[in-house]
Amino acid sequence: MANISYRIKPRTGKIELPEKLGFGQIFTDNVFEMDYSPEKGWHNHTIKPLSNLDVHPASMFIHYGQALFEGMKAFRTVDDEVVLFRPHKHFERLNNSARRLVMPTVDVDEMVEALKELVYLERDWIPTKTGEALYIRPFMIGTDSALGVRPSNTHKLIIMLSPVGAYYPEGFKPVKILIQDDYVRAVRKGTGECKTPGNYAASLLGAEIARKQGFTQVLWLDAVELKYIEEVGTMNIFIEFKDEIVTPELTGGILHGVTRASVIEMLKDMGKPINVRRIQLTELLEAYETGRLTSVFGSGTAAIISSVGELRYKDKTLILNQGEPSQLEIDLFNEIQAIQTGRTPDRFNWLVKVEVPVPAV
Ligand SMILES: *Cc1c(COP(=O)(O)O)cnc(C)c1O
Numbered sequence: 001m002a003n004i005s006y007r008i009k010p011r012t013g014k015i016e017l018p019e020k021l022g023f024g025q026i027f028t029d030n031v032f033e034m035d036y037s038p039e040k041g042w043h044n045h046t047i048k049p050l051s052n053l054d055v056h057p058a059s060m061f062i063h064y065g066q067a068l069f070e071g072m073k074a075f076r077t078v079d080d081e082v083v084l085f086r087p088h089k090h091f092e093r094l095n096n097s098a099r100r101l102v103m104p105t106v107d108v109d110e111m112v113e114a115l116k117e118l119v120y121l122e123r124d125w126i127p128t129k130t131g132e133a134l135y136i137r138p139f140m141i142g143t144d145s146a147l148g149v150r151p152s153n154t155h156k157l158i159i160m161l162s163p164v165g166a167y168y169p170e171g172f173k174p175v176k177i178l179i180q181d182d183y184v185r186a187v188r189k190g191t192g193e194c195k196t197p198g199n200y201a202a203s204l205l206g207a208e209i210a211r212k213q214g215f216t217q218v219l220w221l222d223a224v225e226l227k228y229i230e231e232v233g234t235m236n237i238f239i240e241f242k243d244e245i246v247t248p249e250l251t252g253g254i255l256h257g258v259t260r261a262s263v264i265e266m267l268k269d270m271g272k273p274i275n276v277r278r279i280q281l282t283e284l285l286e287a288y289e290t291g292r293l294t295s296v297f298g299s300g301t302a303a304i305i306s307s308v309g310e311l312r313y314k315d316k317t318l319i320l321n322q323g324e325p326s327q328l329e330i331d332l333f334n335e336i337q338a339i340q341t342g343r344t345p346d347r348f349n350w351l352v353k354v355e356v357p358v359p360a361v
Contacts, residue, residue, distance in 0.1 A: 131166025
């Protein structure tokens with residue numbers, strides 16, 4: 001484990017969190033940062049005040065998009081402990097994104113330790129109301145300053161923290177989603193399974209068109225045949241039929257959601273018939289006609305479970321479960337939230353405790 005140097009300014013005054021936190025609007029005082037070069041590997045492990053970046057205008061990430069990020073959460077439990085939700089999975093996924101983008105990988109255990117130190121230092125920023133959390137955003141950028149497409153040699157990794165509000169302050173509310181085939185988000189064998197900025201840039205126009213028509217998000221189809229259901233672009237998707245629950249197989253265009261993996265594990269544990277397979281849009285539309293379709297929901301770190309009340313595809317409107325969340329959606333949401341806040345035992349071993357570090361001698 002590399003030593004982390006602390007260059008923090010001592011905090012003066014109490015942290016006053018606003019009543020409505022929103023998402024990603026405020027940031028804690030300090031960040032973790034480290035640099036990579038081929039000669040030194042990862043070095044300069046530092047916890048220091050959040051500040052603007054000093055980057056050369058020719059920095060490669062700006063021009064050629066060599067960048068990636070992660071998103072996870074820390075919670076304060078009912079026993080006043082601080083926990084991280086599945087951080088190893090998130091750093092493993094960061095490494096998968098890094099390999100695809102020809103960026104350096106990190107030591108997962110070392111990163112989890114660094115994150116614990118940062119979160120411990122910033123623990124007073126963790127909001128405590130139900131549904132609130134400390135959102136954790138690690139990201140990496142290629143920092144060589146030179147024009148011409150090639151992989152950057154030098155990189156920077158930063159972890160910043162943001163207290164976030166409850167996704168559903170007024171209770172679990174279903175969302176309206178547009179199934180879009182004028183645009184695609186990501187293509188298999190491309191970078192669809194990486195959390196890399198380009199995928200989100202590619203999704204903005206389709207999402208903006210959906211938003212103008214009153215939809216919250218877009219359900220993307222596969223980019224090759226425009227036939228198979230993929231994901232929502234910030235959430236993975238589950239379809240609850242009368243006789244089975246299905247989530248699309250990870251064929252390369254879909255992000256490997258940690259919440260998705262957690263939901264699959266829970267459904268198996270509940271003895272539900274969960275199948276991971278490719279699913280065509282026509283199967284969904286037919287199931288709606290024949291009454292085989294019960295509900296559709298998204299899974300992701302931000303909302304945990306997001307019930308879909310309405311789906312639109314061209315001139316077809318599907319109202320799911322009378323526009324109300326299904327019992328399964330409510331159960332999954334409550335159970336994951338109960339585990340994250342320590343109200344129910346962590347029987348899947350998903351939590352990593354942030355313990356008081358031994359004081360430096
Ligand atoms: C982050 C993300 C998800 C959800 O992943 P979680 O690990 O569950 O938060 C799903 N799809 C895309 C495209 C994402 O970026």
